[in-house]
Amino acid sequence: MARHREHMPSAYRTLIRGSRQGAPLEGLVEQAHALEPYYRAQALLELSSRNDVAQRQAQSLVRDALSTAERVEQEWRHAELVGELAKGLADWRSARDRPPAMRALMVHLQTLHGEALVTVLKEVAPRLPAQLQHDLLELALANTGQEVASAKPVLRAWVSDLQPAAVMANLSQLPRQQAVRLLGYLHLQLRRKKRTVSPTPLEQALTLGPGAEGLRYLASVAEQDELNLLTDASRERPPDEAARLLGTLAGTVHRLGNRTLAQEWLGEGSKLAGEINDDTTRQKVLETLARGQERLSSKAAKATPAVVAELPTSAGKHALGLWNGYRGGLKGPHLRALARAGALCAGFGFELALVDFPEMDLPILARRVAQESHADGGSWFAALVAEKRVRQFSGVPGKWVGTLVATTPQPAKPEPPDSFEGRLCLLMGVGPQGLPGKLLKASKFHLELTGHSVELETATAMGVIAERLSRL
Structure with missing residues (x-):
């Protein structure tokens, strides 16, 4: 059996070659069903795209391929396979033939949950047409316990075509922590695509009253000119959280090249720390901010080019x-x-x-x-x-x-x-x-x-x- 499995790729390639040379469909379908599920599903999809296959039979072969995919046990391999099937369906036959096949793919995705769905969405989302991304996002957000991880690949794949206002409104209905995280991620993706919207997803996230963890995440995706919005929100938190957040924002703005503003925010954080009632907490926060001040004043933290050592080896073979x-x-x-x-x-x-x-x-x-x-x-x-x-x-x-x-x-x-x-x-x-x-x-x-x-x-x-x- 092990030897037979080793030759599955060769058997699959032989089948595809025979199909493209016009071999009879019936015999090829029989050969496909002799393959292991990973290659069987791909072979069935390939056969369904032949010009001599009627639409009804083609749709049946697609459903058979998707059903076969469920039998692939390794999660990463299943995800990879569904991604390949989605890629094949993206330009499958004629545009008129595709909707039923795409619906069958969406039905298959609805059978997946948890980490398995997250893994599959990473492969499938970039390959589905824009008109299906809304349904894909809804599916991702319904993946209980994995909402953020599931939605990220969909937002990343859809960002060039989505309507920001509608998606932001949808994300804002989630529990606050999830909403802030995904709005921040959408903000990052829109910026990478150089798409400008008003209000921005970051501004929308701030209207939800994010907690300290949410503000720290937003700081990681913000541009320098957006950090003032986050400092304003940080000042509204209790003194211990506000002081820590100002320290985080100081580190962010320093990495972006503004050492003066970083010092200002660290100083403000130290003043707020003085208002903390608990002695132990106050001391810990002050020590953290003091370390930030030390990094700013140290030679290693200055915004100078990294010291470049002389390499002892030339570019190698590997x-x-x-x-x-x-x-x-x-x-x-x-x-x-x-x-x-x-x-x-x-x-x-x-x-x-x-x-x-x-x-x-x-x-x-x-x-x-x-x-x-x-x-x-x-x-x-x-x-x-x-x-x-x-x-x-x-x-x-x-x-x-x-x-x-x-x-x-x-x-x-x-x-x-x-x-x-x-x-x-x-x-x-x-x-x-x-x-x-x-x-x-x-x-x-x-x-x-x-x-x-x-x-x-x-x-x-x-x-x-x-x-x-x-x-x-």
């Missing part, structure tokens, strides 16, 4: 790839991982590929890694950036990285041979989860690091990967 498994914006774990990767790439002579990391100009990112990571290697990362040995990618990396090798405790493909000729890129996940299905599928090779399927902590795995890569 690349190390880091995939971002965290949600949200740039955080401390990102900066520490980049500092460690910078040191390894500098020492072993690798290039560095950053996959699905928060968008940021590399020189600015280098300065933040050097100043804020609190880990050795920050200056090496800056040196790699200066030498153009770091590149950013969204989704599957391009040709620059070479042949992809996915590191995974459960390999499903062969390891790269010792005699491999050419450039390799060893991919690893940074964060609470392993590499996603799209990268496991796109990689030509898989590599298990320990020989015993033991998962390693990020820093440990990074060191092992660097050593293994240096021997390939």
Whole structure:
């Protein structure tokens, strides 16, 4: 059975080739049903698009494909498959034929819940037409316990076509914490698309009276000229929350280059902290704000270019790839991982590929890694950036990285041979989860690091990967 499964991709490709060469449909459908569910569903959809298939039979094959998809047990593989089916249906047959097929896809999505639906929406949302995104958003918001995570990929995919006022009104009906989070995320996506609206989603979120956590999130997506709105809202909170929030906003505005305003807000926060009744809380808040003042006045915190070390190695044969498994914006774990990767790439002579990391100009990112990571290697990362040995990618990396090798405790493909000729890129996940299905599928090779399927902590795995890569 294992040997048979290994040849499923070949059997699928043979079937598709036969279909495109005009082989009889009946025999091909029979062959499709002999495939494992992942390939069977794709084969049935391909057969449904043939010109010699009547509309009713085509719709039946689509329903069969979607029903088959439910039998794919691995969550990431199921999500990947449904994404491929959605991609195929997006330009399936004629525009007149598509609505019933799209409705069948939506019915399939309604059978999913929790993390499974979140994973599928990330694959499906970018592939569905704009007219279905409203229904997709409603489905996401009904995913109890995962509303925010479900809605984000839909908003991201729909942002170019959605009507902001209507969507903002819809999001504002959610529980306050969820509404603030999603309005802030919509604000970020609209800004990236250079779409201006009034009021902005951030302004709408502030009308909901966000708590301290919500204000901190809004600060992470705000532009410098919007931070005054957040300071006004922060001042309306109790003294302990207001003081902490002003400290957070001071750090944000300082990273954006306004050190004077950062000092002003830290000073105001210290005055508010003096109004805190509880002695212990007051002391903790004052200590936090004092550390902020120290960072502002220290040499490391000044807005100067990162110190660039002289690299001990030239650009090497291979690349190390880091995939971002965290949600949200740039955080401390990102900066520490980049500092460690910078040191390894500098020492072993690798290039560095950053996959699905928060968008940021590399020189600015280098300065933040050097100043804020609190880990050795920050200056090496800056040196790699200066030498153009770091590149950013969204989704599957391009040709620059070479042949992809996915590191995974459960390999499903062969390891790269010792005699491999050419450039390799060893991919690893940074964060609470392993590499996603799209990268496991796109990689030509898989590599298990320990020989015993033991998962390693990020820093440990990074060191092992660097050593293994240096021997390939």
